[in-house]
Amino acid sequence: MxxxxxxxxxxxxxxxxxxxxxxxxxxxxxxRPEVVLDFLQFDxxxxxxxxxxxxxVTGVVYFLAPKLLERPPLTNRNFERRLKPFDNQxxxxxxxxxxxxxxxxxxxxxxYASLGVGNLTILxxxxxxxxxxxxxGLWRSRADASDASPAGAD
Numbered sequence: 001m002x003x004x005x006x007x008x009x010x011x012x013x014x015x016x017x018x019x020x021x022x023x024x025x026x027x028x029x030x031x032r033p034e035v036v037l038d039f040l041q042f043d044x045x046x047x048x049x050x051x052x053x054x055x056x057v058t059g060v061v062y063f064l065a066p067k068l069l070e071r072p073p074l075t076n077r078n079f080e081r082r083l084k085p086f087d088n089q090x091x092x093x094x095x096x097x098x099x100x101x102x103x104x105x106x107x108x109x110x111x112y113a114s115l116g117v118g119n120l121t122i123l124x125x126x127x128x129x130x131x132x133x134x135x136x137g138l139w140r141s142r143a144d145a146s147d148a149s150p151a152g153a154d
Contacts, residue, residue, distance in 0.1 A: 007074040022113040024050075031113035033105030033122070040102055104128070 025031040028050045038044035065072070066079040084090060101107050104125040106114060111129065114122040 005076060007076070010074045013074060021109065022116055024054075025110050025113035026117050031106075031110050031117050032119070033114065036101075036107070036110065037105040040105075100128075100132070 022031075028046065029035045030047060030050050035044060036047065039047040069079075071077065072079060104111070106122060106125060108129055111122050111126050115126075
């Protein structure tokens with residue numbers, strides 16, 4: 001569906017959601033890598049409560065919205081779930097993500113919020129995320145191209 005079919009408030013509401021998300025991360029101190037590293041070392045267990053709060057609100061909305069609304073009001077698309085099977089890509093990708101999270105001390109969403117609390121050093125981690133995602137995209141496109149090539153051309 002084209003972006004022009006969306007409600008005119010779609011993008012502003014996404015921005016408001018991002019503002020609320022960033023404020024919450026900053027307010028809860030989860031935008032500070034040292035707090036996340038303290039969690040990873042079991043010194044500060046505040047992170048699971050922040051994550052649980054976000055998951056709880058999201059779960060309730062995802063459960064109730066399809067029951068209360070005929071269609072999503074901003075996109076006018078059908079409600080649907082896209083389930084990703086638990087496979088090697090999820091396992092390896094999750095492991096690589098965890099290593100990156102542990103080394104940088106921050107996850108992607110909180111990295112951007114960390115800029116808002118004045119942590120300019122986090123730009124190195126954000127640059128690394130972009131370079132890593134780009135490298136993975138190149139790797140995947142080459143793997144897809146090699147899978148599509150004929151096995152034995154005579």
